[in-house]
Amino acid sequence: MDEVTAVSITSDVKVTARATPEQRRAVVIGTVLLLLAGVVVWVFGLGVEPGDRSTFNLSLPGARVQDLSWVVNSRWLAYMVAAVVAFLGGWVLRRSHLKWTNLALAIGLGLFALAFLTWAAAGSSFSLVGMLRSTVILSVPVTLGALTGLMCERVAIINIAIEGQLLTAAFVGTIVGSAFGIWAGLVSAMVVGALLGAVLAVLTIRFHIDQIIAGVVINIFALGLTSFLARRVLAAAPDLNSPGRFASIKIPILGDIPVIGSVLFDHNMFVYATFVLVLVLHLGLFYTRWGLRSRSVGEHPKAADTVGIDVYRTRYLNTILGGCIAGFGGAFFTLSQVSRFEENLTAGIGFIGLAAMIFGRWMPLGALGAGLVFGFARAIQQKLGILGTPIPSEFLSMTPYIVTIIVVAGVVGISRPPAADGKPYIKE
Amino acid sequence: MSDRAPSPEDTGDSDWLDRATGVGTSVGRALMLPALAVISALIVGAVIIALTDIDTLRVWGDDPGEAFRLTVSGIGDAYRALFIGSLGSWRAITETLFAATPLILAGLAVAIGFQAGLFNIGVNGQMLIGGMAGLWVGFSIDVPAIIHIPLAILAAMAGGAVWGGIAGLLKARTGAHEVITTIMLNFIAIFLVDYLLKSSIFQQPGRNDPISQPAASSAQFPRFLGDYRLHIGFLLALAAVWISWWLLYRTTIGFEFRAVGFSPSGARYGGMNVAWIYVAVMAVCGALAGIAGANQILGLEPYRGISNFAGSVGFDAIALALLGRSHPIGVLFAGLLFGALRAGGREMQGAAGIPIDLVLVLQALIIVMIAAPALVRAIYRIKTPDHELETSISTGWTK
Numbered sequence: 001m002d003e004v005t006a007v008s009i010t011s012d013v014k015v016t017a018r019a020t021p022e023q024r025r026a027v028v029i030g031t032v033l034l035l036l037a038g039v040v041v042w043v044f045g046l047g048v049e050p051g052d053r054s055t056f057n058l059s060l061p062g063a064r065v066q067d068l069s070w071v072v073n074s075r076w077l078a079y080m081v082a083a084v085v086a087f088l089g090g091w092v093l094r095r096s097h098l099k100w101t102n103l104a105l106a107i108g109l110g111l112f113a114l115a116f117l118t119w120a121a122a123g124s125s126f127s128l129v130g131m132l133r134s135t136v137i138l139s140v141p142v143t144l145g146a147l148t149g150l151m152c153e154r155v156a157i158i159n160i161a162i163e164g165q166l167l168t169a170a171f172v173g174t175i176v177g178s179a180f181g182i183w184a185g186l187v188s189a190m191v192v193g194a195l196l197g198a199v200l201a202v203l204t205i206r207f208h209i210d211q212i213i214a215g216v217v218i219n220i221f222a223l224g225l226t227s228f229l230a231r232r233v234l235a236a237a238p239d240l241n242s243p244g245r246f247a248s249i250k251i252p253i254l255g256d257i258p259v260i261g262s263v264l265f266d267h268n269m270f271v272y273a274t275f276v277l278v279l280v281l282h283l284g285l286f287y288t289r290w291g292l293r294s295r296s297v298g299e300h301p302k303a304a305d306t307v308g309i310d311v312y313r314t315r316y317l318n319t320i321l322g323g324c325i326a327g328f329g330g331a332f333f334t335l336s337q338v339s340r341f342e343e344n345l346t347a348g349i350g351f352i353g354l355a356a357m358i359f360g361r362w363m364p365l366g367a368l369g370a371g372l373v374f375g376f377a378r379a380i381q382q383k384l385g386i387l388g389t390p391i392p393s394e395f396l397s398m399t400p401y402i403v404t405i406i407v408v409a410g411v412v413g414i415s416r417p418p419a420a421d422g423k424p425y426i427k428e
Numbered sequence: 429m430s431d432r433a434p435s436p437e438d439t440g441d442s443d444w445l446d447r448a449t450g451v452g453t454s455v456g457r458a459l460m461l462p463a464l465a466v467i468s469a470l471i472v473g474a475v476i477i478a479l480t481d482i483d484t485l486r487v488w489g490d491d492p493g494e495a496f497r498l499t500v501s502g503i504g505d506a507y508r509a510l511f512i513g514s515l516g517s518w519r520a521i522t523e524t525l526f527a528a529t530p531l532i533l534a535g536l537a538v539a540i541g542f543q544a545g546l547f548n549i550g551v552n553g554q555m556l557i558g559g560m561a562g563l564w565v566g567f568s569i570d571v572p573a574i575i576h577i578p579l580a581i582l583a584a585m586a587g588g589a590v591w592g593g594i595a596g597l598l599k600a601r602t603g604a605h606e607v608i609t610t611i612m613l614n615f616i617a618i619f620l621v622d623y624l625l626k627s628s629i630f631q632q633p634g635r636n637d638p639i640s641q642p643a644a645s646s647a648q649f650p651r652f653l654g655d656y657r658l659h660i661g662f663l664l665a666l667a668a669v670w671i672s673w674w675l676l677y678r679t680t681i682g683f684e685f686r687a688v689g690f691s692p693s694g695a696r697y698g699g700m701n702v703a704w705i706y707v708a709v710m711a712v713c714g715a716l717a718g719i720a721g722a723n724q725i726l727g728l729e730p731y732r733g734i735s736n737f738a739g740s741v742g743f744d745a746i747a748l749a750l751l752g753r754s755h756p757i758g759v760l761f762a763g764l765l766f767g768a769l770r771a772g773g774r775e776m777q778g779a780a781g782i783p784i785d786l787v788l789v790l791q792a793l794i795i796v797m798i799a800a801p802a803l804v805r806a807i808y809r810i811k812t813p814d815h816e817l818e819t820s821i822s823t824g825w826t827k
Contacts, residue, residue: 160611203796203800203803206802207802207803208800208802209796209799209800210799212547212549212607213746213750213795213799214796214799216549216746216795217792217795217796217799218792219743220743220747220788220791220792220795221788221796223740223785223788224785224786224787224788224789224790224791224792225476225785225788225789227783227788228476228480228783228786228788229480231783231785232480232482232782232783233480233482236482348615351611351615354608354611355608355612358608392623392626394619394620394622394623395619395623397619398615398616398619398620401612401613401615401616402612402616404608404612405604405608405609405612405613408598408602408604408605408608409598409601409602409604409609410602410603410604
């Protein structure tokens with residue numbers, strides 16, 4: 001009898017052990033990878049003619065090394081990708097190295113994207129460098145939005161107003177930039193972003209408004225005011241709506257490397273500044289006194305207060321600095337991309353930034369990674385129209401948002417916000 | 429509707445917002461704050477109009493007296509047009525009610541969420557999906573109006589309920605915060621609608637842009653006041669206000685909604701299935717938003733679906749629900765006010781040349797002051813009652 005009881009207990013333990021979240025996740029992700037491998041074989045492999053070749057152009061018009069390209073047999077590449085993805089799926093399903101599950105997923109999705117591009121470019125040629133270059137450029141506003149969000153959320157202020165900050169900064173940057181030059185425009189955009197950050201901070205910290213309501217209000221206000229002014233002022237004074245752009249600066253030696261040079265080192269200063277900012281914020285948040293204080297205010301404000309950290313001051317400071325970053329991002333729209341303001345110019349990029357912040361798990365490097373992923377999705381979407389694939393561009397446009405829902409739902413690992421996020425701190 | 433009387437069981441009706449606004453339950457004080465907020469917003473709006481009048485700004489240097497006269501007359505013209513366009517004639521009044529119809533329905537969709545402690549930013553997406561479902565029934569079947577209209581509305585409610593229910597289900601099953609999921613679902617809905625409008629099911633034959641075929645005339649909401657645009661959608665909105673009130677304050681499920689809003693853990697200890705209630709709340713909100721969406725197609729010429737036909741109604745609805753303090757009757761009056769701003773704003777744009785976007789600015793100012801009574805008190809030097817501690821309604825991402 002004792003033996004039987006012992007056996008049933010051990011089997012019970014096994015059953016509970018099998019159901020840990022990491023293991024369940026591994027099962028989900030492993031299955032997803034196997035399904036992706038299937039899609040690659042059936043759609044991307046069998047969906048092209050046997051002899052089709054995909055040509056990836058690796059040089060831009062005007063680059064030093066011309067006519068660099070990579071030609072592959074479309075169907076064989078799909079089969080190879082499918083084999084690797086299926087292997088990864090099987091390996092994840094074994095659940096022996098749970099730590100590497102997400103890496104396997106990332107590699108699998110990267111390969112899936114490659115197979116997808118090969119399929120899209122089957123029988124024709126496709127500018128890979130051009131697309132990667134747009135990916136980097138398109139990632140800039142998303143990354144900056146995500147950095148704004150994480151600056152605020154690290155000190156437990158939820159910032160839904162990123163969109164409004166970007167839009168207002170883009171507007172003010174246009175007007176001031178047209179009147180006094182692009183550098184003045186950039187500075188004014190950052191000041192306006194910071195001001196809106198200050199408004200958010202005052203409303204939430206001083207007046208205890210719900211942080212989400214305050215953010216929604218700033219967004220409505222920004223959309224209303226910029227549209228109103230664009231119609232009433234810019235329409236009357238069109239010379240205030242052409243600020244000019246920041247020129248590209250090719251980095252001397254790095255810029256001449258084939259492929260990588262044109263993808264990474266031949267941009268205007270917004271791109272470089274974004275990369276530097278990500279690095280600075282990463283070091284700042286995790287290796288400086290300011291970072292430690294900010295994080296402690298976001299995780300446990302009461303404890304932070306007890307050891308003498310000024311919770312309110314830290315929250316004001318970070319929200320305003322975050323606003324500065326958003327202002328910089330807003331300037332990117334009108335001083336780097338289109339050089340004129342239009343109503344609702346930002347069109348939801350601020351919300352993608354918010355999504356990227358969550359996807360990047362409230363980390364600066366994660367924000368950059370997420371920004372690049374979302375930038376890639378938008379870059380593909382632009383190119384697909386040219387290639388004329390049967391996939392409607394609307395579905396690609398949806399991808400960032402669907403990915404975000406999957407992430408917040410915890411399917412791809414638990415993405416945990418700062419513990420006190422969104423909760424006001426009222427000093428006793 | 430004697431629900432404003434403070435009977436014991438009703439004191440909890442808007443606790444959630446009482447805590448947010450710091451305003452007591454007395455009717456006088458409840459009305460004072462919105463009134464002050466609207467007046468303050470109109471004053472700030474006047475300043476904005478004055479500061480953006482470029483032609484007049486140039487006059488200030490030469491002839492301040494003339495410039496002052498021009499400024500005052502400019503503001504006067506704008507607000508006169510706002511009034512004439514909203515209340516100045518029978519036609520203006522019907523236009524106000526017409527504009528208020530989707531706002532009231534959408535406002536209820538946010539308000540019921542607030543009562544249950546959920547922040548439904550997803551009205552926009554729920555309207556889009558619901559409206560498309562209603563439109564599909566509207567042109568794909570051929571039955572008399574008496575059957576067609578109710579069927580289309582039911583389809584719209586179902587579509588909206590599914591879209592809202594997704595957010596509720598995600599919150600119930602995974603704890604994903606509804607603010608994030610509903611924002612994302614809004615964007616997904618916009619792109620989905622763009623896709624559907626270009627698909628062979630919906631697209632107007634012979635067109636390449638995203639525009640749908642018109643709904644059959646039997647599915648179009650009939651007008652009931654001659655050639656005025658006001659249609660039965662408004663009566664539907666009134667019915668929705670009454671049903672929402674009845675659901676919230678006279679049914680068990682409404683009590684459960686409010687209990688969860690008051691304290692999810694308390695409700696859980698009380699034996700309620702909080703996860704299921706989240707789904708139910710979001711589905712009810714989505715159904716109401718779905719009717720608002722159907723209203724934007726079946727109640728609006730040319731009765732076709734276009735890209736993002738929900739416009740800004742979903743966001744106006746948040747302002748409305750706050751202004752109406754999440755109470756159905758409050759939402760009704762807030763909806764009428766915003767409808768008046770919309771109808772008057774159109775007249776203001778046409779007659780006085782002031783862009784209608786000013787209305788958005790006014791709305792934002794109204795919400796800010798409703799949500800931060802301390803701000804209004806600071807402006808008007810009203811003494812803060814000691815017993816009304818100002819706390820926030822925020823629950824953060826994770827709860």
